[in-house]
Amino acid sequence: MDLIESLSYEISKLPGVGSKSARRIVTHLLKAKDDYVSNLVKLMSDLKSKVGKCPVCGMFTENEVCSICSSSLRKKDRICVVEESEDVHSFEESKVFDGLYHVLWGRISPYNGIYPEMLNIESLKKRSLAGGIKEIIIATNPDDEGDVTASYVKNAIGEICPDIIFSRLSSGLQSGADISFASSRALYSAFENRVKL
Incomplete structure (x- = not known):
């Protein structure tokens, strides 16, 4: 296999990139100026060496603690639990939530070999036990695996922190929809009409 192939x-292994798109990207890189390609390579290298996970919420960050967790402007008594870091960006772009987040890094899926102990749930327990949390909004995707994950999170945290209110995004999102692709309007509606669990 040659370099181009x-x-x-x-590149075709990237999400949403098929073999034809990958070939177009490689062709674009071959035609691009050297400094563009060099900068892209440097940024990709820096991405792996300088970006880590926030020890509080699990979101990707270049800082010791992410900008959301360290912000004095955020409401500290509400946590929105999401599956992936991209989901945080979707909520932030839609401006529907001004509290804190917690990234699970997946969802329970025994079929795919993903079990509760593999998710970022223990640190959510610690955050909840530290006190000050009034509501946990579970924003996992609206499908069977998302529902199972939401139920597990509610039971795991509710067992040790019975005073916390748990809610789930309303059915304004289509079943099987991916939150990271939802429109701002759909997220706003689902968030504002969330249902108590």
Whole structure:
């Protein structure tokens, strides 16, 4: 396999990129100026070496603690639990939530070999036990695995912190929809009409 094919193959592994798109990207890189390609390579290298997970919420950050967790402007008594870091960006772009987040890094899916102990749930327990949390909004995707994950999170935290209110996004989101692709309007509606669990 030559360089062009090898790079095209690796790029095609990216989410949403098929083999034809990967080939177009490689062609674009070959035509691009050297400084553009060098900068892109440097940024990709820096991404792996300088970006980590926030020890509080689990979101990607370049800082010791992410900008949301360290902000004095956020409401500290509400946590929105999401599956992936991209979901946080969707909520932030829609401006529907001004509290804190917690990234699970997946969802319970025994079929895919993902079990509760593999998710970022223990740190959510610690945050809840630290006190000050009044509501946990569970914003997992609206499908069977998202429902199972939401139920597990509610039971795991509710067992140790019975005073916390748990809610789930309303059915304004289509079943099987991915929150990271939902429109701002759909997220706003689902968030404002959330249902108590």
